[in-house]
Amino acid sequence: MTTFPNFLDTFATTLLGSKPWEENPRHRDILNAFTEVQALEQRLLTAMTAPPQPGTGAVEQLEACTDLLIERLAAGRELSLLLSTPCLSAAEVAAADDVWATFGTETxxxxxxxxxxxxxxxxxxxxxxxxxxxxxxxxxxxxxxxxxxxxxxxxxxxxxxxxxxxxxxxxxxxxxxxxxxxxxxxxxxxxxxxxxxxxxxxxxxxxxx
Missing domain, CATH: 1.10.10 (Arc Repressor Mutant, subunit A)
Structure with a gap:
């Protein structure tokens, strides 16, 4: 998986003789969240389209796909929160996110x-x-x-x-x-x-x- 900045970005900075810009942690959080969503979608697609493994039945394959789907939904929700809340860091979003808290909030x-x-x-x-x-x-x-x-x-x-x-x-x-x-x-x-x-x-x- 490509990381940013990588050696090409460093080369471009050196070639231009410019000073590297300080990374914004929030932008990194968004990038990481987006990458996780893509990775989970690829894993889910592979799990849904791959032929059953020897000794693995349809029920086990369905459970595996369901678990991946839940992870994908949670990752997508976190990405949506990061994209829609300009002032919060990933840690603050994690603390405030009640996506799964369907049983009410605590006082x-x-x-x-x-x-x-x-x-x-x-x-x-x-x-x-x-x-x-x-x-x-x-x-x-x-x-x-x-x-x-x-x-x-x-x-x-x-x-x-x-x-x-x-x-x-x-x-x-x-x-x-x-x-x-x-x-x-x-x-x-x-x-x-x-x-x-x-x-x-x-x-x-x-x-x-």
Whole structure:
């Protein structure tokens, strides 16, 4: 995937003898969001048109396509918000975006209350995984899902933990204001991740309390 600026852009700047312009972080956020939308559409097209893999039935293929579609819709919504809100950064948009919050918004009085079951059990499971990993500031969505899949029982009365995907986890956590963001992890990887701060807030642990 082409990155900007790349060596050609650097060459053009050098050739013209001009000084490189400082990058606008918001423009980078829009570019990254647009690139993600394109990548998800390509993955969805491939999943919908590829012949079934050996040992994979129509139900599994449909579930995979559904998960990708949910991810594509979420990415498209984020891009729309970035394009329509000129003064907000990606982090501010992520905090304000209630695209999946179809169950109403929280008030100041509710911010310190524990979330209602059954999702509270999922939040507890997530914070335990953060603790097992040494309380990092963020955990990649893929890594969190991999860890949760080893747990017994049902996540949020929707799916078994063993059947969780990144899209399903996002759907369960979104009503609590949690969503993934591009975060550089302690190991240097930049991945779609959940922050520990957002998880603690969702559990009712407020910094102002």
């Amino acid at each position: 100041d009085e509710q911010c310190c209350q524990e979330p209602a079951e059954p999702t509270a059990g999922l939040l507890d499971a997530c914070i335990k995984i953060f603790a097992e990993l040494g309380h990092p500031h963020a955990v990649a969505s893929a890594d969190l899902v991999d860890a949760l899949r080893h747990l017994p029982g049902i996540a949020g009365n929707r799916w078994r933990y063993s059947d969780l995907t990144q899209a399903r986890l996002a759907e369960l956590l979104a009503p609590h204001g949690m969503r993934t963001r591009d975060i550089t992890l302690p190991d240097g990887r930049r991945r779609k991740s959940y922050s520990r701060e957002a998880l603690l807030t969702a559990m009712g642990v407020c910094s102002s309390c």
